[in-house]
Amino acid sequence: MHIPDGFLDTKTWVTTAAASSIAIAYAVRRANKELEEKDPPLMGVLAAFIFAAQMLNFPVAGGTSGHFLGAALAAILIGPWRAMLVMLAVVGVQAFLFGDGGISALGANVFNMAIIAPSVAYLVYGVIKRFSAPVAAFAAGLVSTVVTALVVAIELYLSGTAPLAITASLMTGWHIVIGAAEGLITATTVGYLARVRPDLIHGNTALDVRSIAVFSSISVALAVFLSPLASSFPDGLERVAHDIGFIDKATVLFNALIPDYAIPGLRNEWLATGLAGLLGVGIALGVGFGLAGIARRRQVGGETG
Amino acid sequence: MDSQHEHDHDDEIHFHDHAHGAVTHRHAHYHQHVHEEAADKELQETHRHTHTYSFELYSHADSPIHRLDARTKTIALVALIMAIVLTPAAEVWRFGLYFTAITLLYIIAGVPLTFGAKRSLIVLPFVLFAGVLLVFMPDKPHPEAYNLGFERYAITHGGLYTLFNALIKSWLSVLTTILLYSTTPFPKFVKGLELIRVPQVLTMLFSFLYRFMSVLTSEVKTMLRARDARAFGGSRIWHLKIIGQMVGSLFIRSYERAERVYAAMSARGYDGTIKTLEVPAFAMRDVVFTVLFFGTLSIILFWRL
Numbered sequence: 162m163h164i165p166d167g168f169l170d171t172k173t174w175v176t177t178a179a180a181s182s183i184a185i186a187y188a189v190r191r192a193n194k195e196l197e198e199k200d201p202p203l204m205g206v207l208a209a210f211i212f213a214a215q216m217l218n219f220p221v222a223g224g225t226s227g228h229f230l231g232a233a234l235a236a237i238l239i240g241p242w243r244a245m246l247v248m249l250a251v252v253g254v255q256a257f258l259f260g261d262g263g264i265s266a267l268g269a270n271v272f273n274m275a276i277i278a279p280s281v282a283y284l285v286y287g288v289i290k291r292f293s294a295p296v297a298a299f300a301a302g303l304v305s306t307v308v309t310a311l312v313v314a315i316e317l318y319l320s321g322t323a324p325l326a327i328t329a330s331l332m333t334g335w336h337i338v339i340g341a342a343e344g345l346i347t348a349t350t351v352g353y354l355a356r357v358r359p360d361l362i363h364g365n366t367a368l369d370v371r372s373i374a375v376f377s378s379i380s381v382a383l384a385v386f387l388s389p390l391a392s393s394f395p396d397g398l399e400r401v402a403h404d405i406g407f408i409d410k411a412t413v414l415f416n417a418l419i420p421d422y423a424i425p426g427l428r429n430e431w432l433a434t435g436l437a438g439l440l441g442v443g444i445a446l447g448v449g450f451g452l453a454g455i456a457r458r459r460q461v462g463g464e465t466g
Numbered sequence: 467m468d469s470q471h472e473h474d475h476d477d478e479i480h481f482h483d484h485a486h487g488a489v490t491h492r493h494a495h496y497h498q499h500v501h502e503e504a505a506d507k508e509l510q511e512t513h514r515h516t517h518t519y520s521f522e523l524y525s526h527a528d529s530p531i532h533r534l535d536a537r538t539k540t541i542a543l544v545a546l547i548m549a550i551v552l553t554p555a556a557e558v559w560r561f562g563l564y565f566t567a568i569t570l571l572y573i574i575a576g577v578p579l580t581f582g583a584k585r586s587l588i589v590l591p592f593v594l595f596a597g598v599l600l601v602f603m604p605d606k607p608h609p610e611a612y613n614l615g616f617e618r619y620a621i622t623h624g625g626l627y628t629l630f631n632a633l634i635k636s637w638l639s640v641l642t643t644i645l646l647y648s649t650t651p652f653p654k655f656v657k658g659l660e661l662i663r664v665p666q667v668l669t670m671l672f673s674f675l676y677r678f679m680s681v682l683t684s685e686v687k688t689m690l691r692a693r694d695a696r697a698f699g700g701s702r703i704w705h706l707k708i709i710g711q712m713v714g715s716l717f718i719r720s721y722e723r724a725e726r727v728y729a730a731m732s733a734r735g736y737d738g739t740i741k742t743l744e745v746p747a748f749a750m751r752d753v754v755f756t757v758l759f760f761g762t763l764s765i766i767l768f769w770r771l
Contacts (some may be wrong), residue, residue, distance in 0.1 A: 165589045166551050167635025174551070189665050201667060201738070202731060204672020206724035208681075210717060212675065213682035217709050219691070219702075229713065238717065250671040254679075257655070258647050260588050260640040264544055265551045322628055342706055349710020350717065358718055 162313055163255065164228075164270055166263030170320040177316065178268025180384040184276050185249060187376070191242040204243055208250040209236055215251075219342055232278035232309075233286070233302040234347045238354070240363040241283040241373050248275035272384065273309050280377035281305040287370035294355070295348045302347035306340030307333055386452055508635045524577045524648040530751070531575035538660035538752040542759045543646045547639045549767055555631035563640065563766045568641050577648045586640040593633050652676050657742055666739070673740060682720060689716065 169177075209230040218228040231251075235244035237284045252270050255261040282305035289297035310332040318325035354362055526532075531539070546564075553560050572579045647655075653673065660669040689712050697708055728736075 163592070163631075165592050165636035166547060166639035167632045168592065171552065189667055193667060196667070201670035202728045203721070203724040204667075205671050206678050206720050207717075208671055208675040209678035209682045212679055213686045213720075214713050214716060216683060216686050217711060217712065219706060229709065234713065234717075246667060246671060250668065251673045253673065254675055257643065258652065258676075260585060260643045263467065263545045263551075263636060263639055264643060265639070299550065322632060345703065345706040345711060346710040349701055349707045349713040353711050353714035357714070358721075361718070361721055378742035 162274065162309060163252075163262030164266040164271075164273075164313065164316070166265045168263070168320065169266050169269055169316060170322075171202050173316055173320045174265050176384055177272040180380055181268045181271040181276060183310050183383060184376070185245065185271065185420035186382040188242050188245040188276075192246055195240070195242065200243075200262035204247055205250070206240070207235070207239060208254075211247060211251050212254070217346075219346075229344055229346055230274070230278070230306060230309075232274060233298070233305045233343065234350055236279035236283040236305075237286055237298060237301060237347070237351055238362055241279050241376075244279040244283070245275050248279060251275075252287055272380075273312050273316075276380055277312055277377070278305045278309045280373055280380070281308045283368075283373050284370060284377065287368040287373070290368065295352050298351040299348040302344030303337070303340040306343045310336035310340075328388045482541045508717050512753070522647075522651070524575075525579070525651045527576055527649075529574060529576045530755075531571065533751065534649075534755055535746050535748050535752050536650050536654040537662060537746070538755060539646060539650055540655065540658055542556065542756065544758070546642050546763060549763055550635055550638045550642070553635075553767070555634070556629065560632050560766060564638050567762060568638065568645065571645055575645065575649050577645065581648070582641050585644050586637060589636045589640050593629075593636065653742070654744075654746065655729070657666075657746055661746065669691075670740065678720075678723075682716070685716065685719065686712075 169451050211234075213229050214229050214234075216228070232244065232248055235247050238244075239247065245405040249271055252262060252274050253267070256264060256270065259353050285304045286297045286301040311329060314323070314325065314328040314332040317323040317328055353363065508642050544566075550561075550564055553564075569579060572582060650658075653676070656672045658710070659672070660666065693708060693712065697705070
């Protein structure tokens with residue numbers, strides 16, 4: 162899910178970077194309020210914990226494997242604000258030290274994995290927890306993974322890199338499988354900790370679902386409203402190139418090999434995209450809650466924890 | 467260790483060129499007291515310092531690039547990535563120039579390009595993913611496409627163009643990122659971030675993540691080995707539960723380690739800030755490098771064919 166450089170167009174990476182910066186600045190303020198002196202070392206070690214836990218891979222289907230992502234677990238264990246910063250550190254180190262995810266795409270990757278994923282996870286956990294904590298943890302893992310994948314698909318589509326319908330269905334379908342595993346691991350982990358060290362689970366305290374709901378809506382709204390604004394500016398350098406005329410020569414050269422391309426309706430279908438995105442999120446949420454319902458019914462008959 | 471001078475100041479932190487493994491390099495370290503009759507091998511064991519990761523093979527080496535201030539390098543290489551990402555894909559020759567410039571930097575830094583090429587394979591999965599998607603890229607203006615039997619979707623010129631664009635940009639950007647971490651030890655990079663006013667919570671997080679990444683990763687490896695030795699067979703769900711419990715116990719171990727680390731740090735006077743021995747400062751070489759670098763970059767960017 163780490164988008165490399167070059168896969169997003171200027172408007173998309175600028176928009177997501179702006180939205181991420183604002184959201185992270187707010188998360189830093191919120192986290193700072195809760196932070197005690199011992200917290201930076203603690204959060205750093207927990208970031209290393211998420212990083213190490215991502216090494217745990219599991220077989221998925223047809224010989225492929227997926228690995229644990231950890232955003233949902235972090236949100237449940239240490240609360241949403243600190244989880245965002247921990248995920249930001251993980252994503253940042255992966256970009257700068259491992260080349261995993263691009264530098265220009267860092268804003269988008271942070272947006273997907275450090276803002277959307279923990280927010281969605283925390284919301285889902287907060288809503289379902291009153292019925293059943295393990296089911297809530299499962300749903301948090303599943304839904305956050307699927308929604309994140311869907312957001313990646315939307316970003317690729319908006320950049321003109323991939324068509325929406327197929328990317329979204331491929332990404333969603335695949336990540337329902339990955340997400341189910343993520344959910345199961347998250348639920349087992351939370352269940353295990355609930356027996357062994359219940360004091361370490363932040364999610365056991367009063368959950369502030371409302372402020373995360375507001376926060377994530379504002380973050381998404383920022384991205385959605387900034388995007389058309391950014392796209393009404395022409396792609397910066399490409400415009401300069403056009404103005405001083407050198408692009409034509411180069412384009413002629415390139416067109417001899419591969420004709421110029423156009424994505425039909427990329428700008429006009431803004432509304433359609435938004436609707437499709439919402440629909441996708443709705444479907445993902447529906448599946449999440451549906452599965453959670455089934456799991457819960459089983460839970461009632463079976464053992465607890 | 468091939469040491470070129472006498473260690474007459476044991477227990478004092480100092481610098482000199484030395485090599486353990488392949489590359490001669492220089493970084494702050496100290497030697498514990500060694501008796502006269504001690505063999506070279508023992509000397510090696512008493513050489514204390516930190517570079518733990520395979521990707522850091524070159525980060526402590528010495529070259530004009532290594533000697534630059536971390537801020538200079540970070541800003542320059544991020545600017546280079548931005549320029550690469552903003553360059554219109556039609557102008558293939560510009561990418562040739564970028565590649566030449568990057569190669570030149572690798573040569574000056576004494577980092578083999580093959581090292582960068584090997585590590586840059588990390589972008590491959592995402593490129594393959596995009597490759598799958600471009601099969602479905604609708605491209606109405608140019609209906610002559612390689613149809614694969616689907617009615618609406620086929621490999622199109624537009625799709626190939628998009629793939630080329632993403633492939634070349636992501637590859638050049640990853641090569642640049644690798645150059646950054648191969649010439650800048652991570653602690654210096656973080657110190658640079660701190661000096662350009664990245665919030666301290668985040669720089670602390672980065673530092674601790676970096677420090678404990680390998681500790682917890684090796685813990686995970688131990689757990690994986692233990693699991694593989696004991697847990698074979700069984701259903702997929704059962705395996706996921708095992709991973710969940712591993713994550714849970716890894717979390718407790720990480721948390722308790724963080725508490726011990728914090729206690730140890732407080733005992734040694736930790737007050738919420740990290741102090742470093744070397745205070746980075748800009749030198750004349752940073753000015754020269756910046757002028758040359760941005761001069762070259764703007765020529766590559768704006769030169770008309």
